[in-house]
Amino acid sequence: MSNALIVHGGAPTAVINASLYGAVTEARKHPEIEHFYAAIGGSGAVLKEHFLDLFTAPKEELELLLHTPGSAIGTSRDPLETEDYDQMARVIARHNIRYVFFTGGNGSMDTCGKVYQACCRAGVDVNVVGIPKTIDNDISVTDHAPGFASAARYIAETTAEISQDVRGLPIHVCVIEAMGRNAGWIAAASALARSGDGDGPDLIYLPEVPFDEDAFLTEVERLHREKGGVVVVASEGLRKADGEPIVEPIFQVGRAVYYGDVSAHLANLVIRKLGIKARSEKPGIAGRASAAYQSRLDRDEAVEAGSTAVRAAVEGKNGVMVGFRRLPGEEYRAETILIPIEEVMLHERTMPREFIAENGHDVTQAFIDWCRPLLGEPVRRYVTFKNRPLSVD
Amino acid sequence: MSNALIVHGGAPTAVINASLYGAVTEARKHPEIEHFYAAIGGSGAVLKEHFLDLFTAPKEELELLLHTPGSAIGTSRDPLETEDYDQMARVIARHNIRYVFFTGGNGSMDTCGKVYQACCRAGVDVNVVGIPKTIDNDISVTDHAPGFASAARYIAETTAEISQDVRGLPIHVCVIEAMGRNAGWIAAASALARSGDGDGPDLIYLPEVPFDEDAFLTEVERLHREKGGVVVVASEGLRKADGEPIVEPIFQVGRAVYYGDVSAHLANLVIRKLGIKARSEKPGIAGRASAAYQSRLDRDEAVEAGSTAVRAAVEGKNGVMVGFRRLPGEEYRAETILIPIEEVMLHERTMPREFIAENGHDVTQAFIDWCRPLLGEPVRRYVTFKNRPLSVD
Numbered sequence: 001m002s003n004a005l006i007v008h009g010g011a012p013t014a015v016i017n018a019s020l021y022g023a024v025t026e027a028r029k030h031p032e033i034e035h036f037y038a039a040i041g042g043s044g045a046v047l048k049e050h051f052l053d054l055f056t057a058p059k060e061e062l063e064l065l066l067h068t069p070g071s072a073i074g075t076s077r078d079p080l081e082t083e084d085y086d087q088m089a090r091v092i093a094r095h096n097i098r099y100v101f102f103t104g105g106n107g108s109m110d111t112c113g114k115v116y117q118a119c120c121r122a123g124v125d126v127n128v129v130g131i132p133k134t135i136d137n138d139i140s141v142t143d144h145a146p147g148f149a150s151a152a153r154y155i156a157e158t159t160a161e162i163s164q165d166v167r168g169l170p171i172h173v174c175v176i177e178a179m180g181r182n183a184g185w186i187a188a189a190s191a192l193a194r195s196g197d198g199d200g201p202d203l204i205y206l207p208e209v210p211f212d213e214d215a216f217l218t219e220v221e222r223l224h225r226e227k228g229g230v231v232v233v234a235s236e237g238l239r240k241a242d243g244e245p246i247v248e249p250i251f252q253v254g255r256a257v258y259y260g261d262v263s264a265h266l267a268n269l270v271i272r273k274l275g276i277k278a279r280s281e282k283p284g285i286a287g288r289a290s291a292a293y294q295s296r297l298d299r300d301e302a303v304e305a306g307s308t309a310v311r312a313a314v315e316g317k318n319g320v321m322v323g324f325r326r327l328p329g330e331e332y333r334a335e336t337i338l339i340p341i342e343e344v345m346l347h348e349r350t351m352p353r354e355f356i357a358e359n360g361h362d363v364t365q366a367f368i369d370w371c372r373p374l375l376g377e378p379v380r381r382y383v384t385f386k387n388r389p390l391s392v393d
Numbered sequence: 394m395s396n397a398l399i400v401h402g403g404a405p406t407a408v409i410n411a412s413l414y415g416a417v418t419e420a421r422k423h424p425e426i427e428h429f430y431a432a433i434g435g436s437g438a439v440l441k442e443h444f445l446d447l448f449t450a451p452k453e454e455l456e457l458l459l460h461t462p463g464s465a466i467g468t469s470r471d472p473l474e475t476e477d478y479d480q481m482a483r484v485i486a487r488h489n490i491r492y493v494f495f496t497g498g499n500g501s502m503d504t505c506g507k508v509y510q511a512c513c514r515a516g517v518d519v520n521v522v523g524i525p526k527t528i529d530n531d532i533s534v535t536d537h538a539p540g541f542a543s544a545a546r547y548i549a550e551t552t553a554e555i556s557q558d559v560r561g562l563p564i565h566v567c568v569i570e571a572m573g574r575n576a577g578w579i580a581a582a583s584a585l586a587r588s589g590d591g592d593g594p595d596l597i598y599l600p601e602v603p604f605d606e607d608a609f610l611t612e613v614e615r616l617h618r619e620k621g622g623v624v625v626v627a628s629e630g631l632r633k634a635d636g637e638p639i640v641e642p643i644f645q646v647g648r649a650v651y652y653g654d655v656s657a658h659l660a661n662l663v664i665r666k667l668g669i670k671a672r673s674e675k676p677g678i679a680g681r682a683s684a685a686y687q688s689r690l691d692r693d694e695a696v697e698a699g700s701t702a703v704r705a706a707v708e709g710k711n712g713v714m715v716g717f718r719r720l721p722g723e724e725y726r727a728e729t730i731l732i733p734i735e736e737v738m739l740h741e742r743t744m745p746r747e748f749i750a751e752n753g754h755d756v757t758q759a760f761i762d763w764c765r766p767l768l769g770e771p772v773r774r775y776v777t778f779k780n781r782p783l784s785v786d
Contacts, residue, residue, distance in 0.1 A: 012561045040779060051785040052778055064776035069554045071561030072777050095785065161462045161682035168405045168464030174678065251664045258664055261673070264654055271644045271651055280654070284674035285567065289554035291773055292685045380684055383457035384465045385445055386433060392444040392488065 001034040002098035004310070005051070007043055008075035009108030013135050013147025014154075014294045015302035017065040017072045019103050022306025023131065024054045024062055030314050033099065042076025043111055046088050051095070066299060069289035075104075080111060085118035093124045099313040100126055103306075105134035105145070106346050109321055113341040116319045127313040130321030130341055131305050135288045137185035140347040141339045142323030146305050147288070149298035149374035151179065152189030154287045155233070156375060160193035162281060163200050163231045164382055170228030173220055173270045173278040176201070177263035178235050179287055183350045184208050186287070187235035188363045189371055197387060202230050207237035208351045209360040211246050216266070217273055219361065224276050234262050296376040301334070308336045332373030394427040395491035397703070398444070400436055401468035401526075402501030406540025407547075407687045408695035409526050410458040410465045412496050415699025416524065417447045417455055423707050426492065435469025436504055439481050444488070459692060462682035468497075473504060478511035486517045492706040493519055496699075498527035498538070499739050502714055506734040509712045520706040523714030523734055524698050528681045530578035533740040534732045535716030539698050540681070542691035542767035544572065545582030547680045548626070549768060553586035555674060556593050556624050557775055563622030566613055566663045566671040569594075570656035571628050572680055576743045577601050579680070580628035581756045582764055590780060595623050600630035601744045602753045604639050609659070610666055612754065617669050627655050689769040694727070701729045725766030 004027055008016060020038070027036045035053045039045035052073070054062070065072055092100060092115075100119075102112035109130050116128040132139050135151035155178050166174050178187035184206030194200030202223050205211060223230045238246045247260040263280035270278035305322045312320065320338040327333040355367035397420055401409060413431070420429045428446045432438035445466070447455070458465055485493060485508075493512075495505035502523050509521040525532050528544035548571050559567050571580035577599030587593030595616050598604060616623045631639045640653040656673035663671035698715045705713065713731040720726040748760035 008561075012558050035784070037784065038778060040781075040783060049785055050783055052781055053784040054778070056784065057778070061776050064774060067773060068557065068775040068777070070557030070559070070775075070777075072775075072779070073561075074779050075562050077562070077564060157685065158679050158683075161684060162678050164461065164463030165405050165678050165682040166463070168401075168466075169468050169470070171470060250661060258670075261654075261657055264657060268643060277651075279677065280675070281677035281679055282673070282675045283679055284672065285555050285558050286551050286674055286676055286679075289558040290551075291554060292550065380460060381457060382461040382463075382465075383454050384461070384463075385431060385447070385450070386465070386467050388433075388445055390433060390443055391428070391430065391446040391449065392442055 002032060003035040003037060003096050004033050004099040004101070005037045005039060005092065005097045006101040006103065007039040007046055008071045008073055009042055009102055009104030009111055010075060010077060011288065012069065012071045012075060013133055013288050014069055014150035014290055015146050015299050016103060016133050017068045018299045018302035019131050019133060019146060019306035020072065021062055021065040022303035023101055023310050026307035026310040028055065032314070037095070037097070038073040041074035042078060043080060044076050044078040045074065046091055047084060049091055067291045067294070069291050085114045086122065088115050089118040089122040089124050092119060092126055093122070098126060099310070100128045101131055101309050101313070103131040103133045105136065106139060106344065106348060109341055110345045113319065113345045116341065127316065127318045129309040129313045129317060131309045132321055132323060135186060136180045136183050138183040138348045138350065140344045140349045143326045143334060144324060144374060146298055146302035148185060149295040150293065151186050151288050152371060153295040153375045154290050154293040155186050155190045156192035157293050157380070158283060159190040159201050159231065159233060160195070160199070163193060166229035166231050167199055167384060167386060171277060173224060173230040173232065173267070173276055175232045175234055175263040175266045175278065175280045177261060177280065177282040178233055180235055180237060182207050182237045182348060184235050185351060187233050188351060188355065188367055190233040191363045191368060192371060192375060195382070200231070201233045203232045203361045204363060205232070205234045205238055205361055206351060206356060207235045207239060208356060210241040211238045213269065217269065220270055221274050232266065234266055236262050238262050295374060297374060304336060312338055395425060396428040396430060396489050397426050397492040397494070398430045398432060398485065398490045399494040399496065400432040400439055401464045401466055402435055402495055402497030402504055403468060403470060404681065405462065405464045405468060406526055406528050406681050407462055407543035407683055408539050408692050409496060410461045411692045411695035412524050412526060412539060412699035413465065414455055414458040415696035416494055416703050419700035419703040421448065425707070430488070430490070431466040434467035435471060436473060437469050437471040438467065439484055440477060442484055460684045460687070462684050478507045479515065481508050482511040482515040482517050485512060485519055486515070491519060493521045494524055494702050494706070496524040496526045498529065499532060499737065499741060502734055503738045506712065506738045509734065520709060520711045522702040522706045522710060524702045525714055525716060528579060529573045529576050531576040531741045531743065533737045533742045536719045536727060537717060537767060539691055539695035541578060542688040543686065544579050544681050545764060546688040546768045547683050547686040548579050548583045549585035550686050551676060552583040552594050552624065552626060556586060559622035559624050560592055560777060560779060563620060564670060566617060566623040566625065566660070566669055568625045568627055568656040568659045568671065568673045570654060570673065570675040571626055573628055573630060575600050575630045575741060577628050578744060580626050581744060581748065581760055583626040584756045584761060585764060585768060588775070594626045596625045596754045597756060598625070598627045598631055598754055599744060599749060600628045600632060601749060603634040604631045606662065610662065613663055614667055625659065627659055629655050631655050688767060690767060697729060705731055
C-alpha cells in the first residue's frame with residue numbers, strides 16, 4: 001500500500017477542480033493507493049506537510065468540484081529554492097507517497113520537473129506526473145490546455161453580450177480587457193462572439209503584434225464614424241514595438257511591478273485624442289472563475305487529464321505531463337498524450353502567425369476553426385430588429 | 394383600428410427585451426391594434442418616424458427577445474427640447490397611434506410624462522403608459538424595477554466566483570466595481586454571494602455612505618492580515634463627505650465629465666499606501682447584459698410589466714407607469730400597480746438607512762431578506778476543502 005499526493009500551482013481556472021475530481025475518482029479505482037492527499041495551499045503546503053486525504057470526502061461533495069471555481073484545495077505562487085525541492089523529496093518519502101501530481105501551467109511544470117529530479121537525486125522511488133492547467137493556453141506541445149476553453153467561452157459570450165448592448169445604444173467606444181499575459185489566445189477567442197451580421201468585436205489587439213497607437217486611433221475613429229458604437233478587445237499584455245508595456249508602471253513592491261489597466265488606458269486615449277466617449281470593461285478574475293460560462297468540453301477534458309495522469313503514474317510513467325493531440329477530421333476529436341516534462345518546463349507558447357490577421361488587429365479563419373469546437377455549445381442566439389427594413393421611414 | 398408605438402430609453406438591461414416581448418404578445422390579443430410599431434433607435438427615432446411593425450416578426454424571433462441582451466429595437470440618450478415633444482405629438486397623430494409605451498428609467502419616465510402632456514396640449518387622443526426598466530433600481534414608489542434583479546444576480550454570482558478564486562489563491566486584495574450610479578442597490582446585492590462559511594465580499598462600499606479613505610485602508614489592512622485575500626465591492630458612485638466623487642475627473646467633453654474607475658483607484662490606494670498587492674475587476678456593461686446570469690423572476694416580471702402596460706392602455710389608463718407592490722407573507726409575491734407618472738419623473742431612490750449596516754461598509758439582514766427572492770434560483774453551491782481539519786499536519 002502506498003499514497004498519492006496532488007498539488008495545485010499558479011492561478012485557478014474554471015476547471016482546475018474538475019481535474020482534481022478526475023484524479024480522485026480515478027485513484028479510487030486503484031486499491032494500491034491508500035490515501036489520496038491534497039496539499040492544502042499549493043507547494044508551500046507540501047513543505048509544511050499540510051495534507052488532506054480526499055478519499056475521506058463523500059462522493060456528493062467531490063461532484064461539486066465539477067462546477068466550483070477557484071482551487072478547492074488552495075494553490076500558491078510560492079517561489080521555491082533548491083533546498084525546498086530536496087525537502088519535498090524527504091516529505092514524499094516520509095509519507096510513503098508513491099504518486100505525485102502537479103496541476104498547473106508552465107511554472108508549475110517547472111516545479112513538477114524539479115521535484116522529479118530531486119526525488120531521483122534522493123533515490124526516492126516516486127512517479128511524478130503533471131496535469132496541464134492554464135487559461136492563457138501558453139503551454140507547449142499540447143494542442144491546448146484545460147482552463148483555456150472556459151476562459152475563451154467566457155470572453156466570447158461576454159463580448160457578444162456587450163456587443164449587443166453597444167449595438168442597442170451605439171454612443172461609445174467600449175474597450176474590453178482580456179487576460180492571457182504575453183499570449184493572445186483569450187483575446188483572440190473574443191472573435192467567436194461574432195454571429196455574422198456585424199456584431200461582435202470590431203477590433204482585436206493581441207500581445208503578439210506590437211501596438212501602434214496612431215493606427216489604433218485611426219481605426220477607432222473610422223469605425224465610430226461608420227457605426228457609432230465600437231467594441232474593442234485588448235489583451236492585458238499589449239506591448240509597444242520596443243517591447244515595453246503600453247501602460248506605465250504605477251508602483252513597485254519588491255521585485256513586482258504593477259501596471260495600470262490596458263483597457264482604461266486605451267479608453268482614456270480615445271477620449272483625450274479623439275474626443276469620443278469611451279469606457280472600459282475589465283472582467284478580470286471573473287473571466288477565469290465563471291462556472292456559468294464553463295465550456296462542457298473543457299470540463300470533460302479537465303476530468304480526463306486528471307484521470308489520465310493517475311493511470312499513467314500507476315502504470316509507472318514518470319516525469320511526463322498529460323497533453324492533448326487533436327486528431328484529423330471534420331469533427332473535433334482529441335486524444336491524450338504524455339509529454340516529457342522537460343519539453344514544457346517554462347516554455348511559453350504564443351499565437352502563431354497563421355492565426356493572426358494580416359491587418360494585425362484581428363484573427364484568421366484558421367484560428368476560428370481551431371478554436372470553435374473548444375467552446376462547446378454554440379454561443380447563444382440573439383435577435384435584433386435594428387438592421388431590418390423599416391415599416392415606416 | 395389604431396396603432397401602438399413602443400420606445401426604449403436609456404441604457405439597456407438584461408430584460409428590457411423581455412418587456413418588449415410581453416408588450417407585443419399582449420398587443421396581439423387586442424384586435425383594435427393594427428400595427429405595433431417599435432421606434433428603431435429610441436426617442437430620436439420617433440422624431441424621424443423610423444418605425445418597424447413588430448406584428449410582422451415571426452413568433453420564434455420574438456421568443457429570442459427573452460434572452461437577448463441590449464435593446465433589440467435600439468435605445469438612446471437623446472436630449473429633448475419642448476418642440477421635440479410637440480413634434481412627437483404630431484407624429485403620433487399622423488400615424489394614428491392610440492397607445493404609446495416608453496420603457497425606461499427615471500429619465501425615460503420624464504420623457505414619457507412630457508409626451509403625455511404634449512399630446513394633451515395638442516388635443517391628440519392617446520394613452521401613454523410607462524414600463525419601468527433600470528438596473529440601478531432607483532425608480533420611486535415601485536418595490537423594484539425590472540432589470541435590477543438580473544444585475545443583482547450578476548454581481549452576486551460574479552462576486553461569489555471571484556471570492557472562490559481569491560480564497561484558493563489568497564495573495565491579493567481584489568476590488569470589484571459595481572454599477573448603479575448614485576444608488577447602492579447593485580453593490581449591496583453582492584452580499585448575496587455569501588454562502589455562510591466566510592466567503593463572499595468582505596467589504597461593501599455604497600454611494601449612500603460618504604467614503605472615508607483612512608477607515609477603508611484600516612479595514613483592508615486588518616482583513617489582509619487575518620485572511621490573506623480580501624474581496625471588496627465598491628459602487629462606481631462613491632463620494633467623499635463633501636459630495637465630490639472619490640476619483641478625479643480625467644477629461645471633459647462638452648458638458649460631460651469622465652471620471653477614472655473607482656475600482657482601479659481603490660486598488661492603487663491599497664498598493665501605494667499599504668504596499669499590499671491589489672487588483673481591480675470591473676465587469677462594467679457585462680453586468681447589465683448577461684443572459685447567462687439573468688434572474689428568471691426578473692424576466693417573468695419584465696414580461697408582465699410589458700403586458701400589463703398594454704392592457705392598461707387598452708383599458709383607457711393614461712399617464713401612468715407600471716410598478717410592483719410586494720405582498721405581505723413569508724413567500725415572495727408581488728402584484729402590478731399603476732403609478733401616476735408625476736410621482737416617478739426624475740425622482741431618484743437610493744438605499745434606505747435600514748438596509749445599510751451600522752459600520753457603513755455592509756448591508757443589513759433586512760436588505761438580504763428583501764433582495765434574496767428577486768435573484769430567483771439560489772446561488773450555485775460550491776465546495777472547498779481549505780477549511781477542513783487536515784489528515785496530516
